[in-house]
Structures are given as C-alpha cells and as structure tokens.
Amino acid sequence: MISYLTRYLGPRRAQGCADCQKQKRYTLLDAASDTLHGEFASEEVRQKRIEICKGCEYLAMGSNCKLCGCFVHVKARFKNASCDINKW
Numbered sequence: 001m002i003s004y005l006t007r008y009l010g011p012r013r014a015q016g017c018a019d020c021q022k023q024k025r026y027t028l029l030d031a032a033s034d035t036l037h038g039e040f041a042s043e044e045v046r047q048k049r050i051e052i053c054k055g056c057e058y059l060a061m062g063s064n065c066k067l068c069g070c071f072v073h074v075k076a077r078f079k080n081a082s083c084d085i086n087k088w
C-alpha cells in the first residue's frame with residue numbers, strides 16, 4: 001500500500017515502461033496525482049484536445065470516449081493525460 005501511495009504522491013516519473021516503451025494508460029489515479037501536483041494543461045492545449053475528440057469516431061454523446069470511458073472535457077484538463085490511440 002505504501003509503495004502504491006509513494007508511486008502516485010512522490011516525484012513525477014516519465015510515462016511508459018522502460019522495457020517495452022509502450023505508452024502507459026492514463027488512469028483515474030494518474031488524474032488524482034496530477035491534481036495533487038497541480039499538473040494541468042493550458043486552456044489552449046485543452047481546447048485543441050477537445051476539438052480532436054469532437055472529430056473522433058469514438059466520441060459518444062459529445063463528451064464520453066468509448067475507448068477509455070473518460071469524459072474528454074475532464075481528461076483534457078490534465079497535462080499528462082493522453083489519448084489511448086495517440087490522437088493527442
């Protein structure tokens with residue numbers, strides 16, 4: 001449990017696995033960690049991300065991503081968040 005908390009509350013580390021170089025999926029815990037660290041995207045970046053999502057085939061009901069399940073207007077606020085299929 002302590003190592004789990006240390007991972008999310010400690011210093012920021014690079015995203016991804018060093019061995020496989022696959023991109024790590026952004027989770028709710030990452031969002032909580034980013035909130036605690038004040039890691040938010042600028043308004044310009046957030047708007048660009050939302051525009052990309054608006055043109056995406058996986059966006060449902062104008063706000064929900066069918067791939068990750070996130071509300072894109074919320075996910076786009078976090079600096080370290082990324083689209084699961086690398087559209088942003």
Ligand code: SF4
Nearest residue numbers: 053056059065083087
């Ligand atoms: S996060 Fe990515 S996959 Fe999901 S709606 Fe946005 S662009 Fe599409």
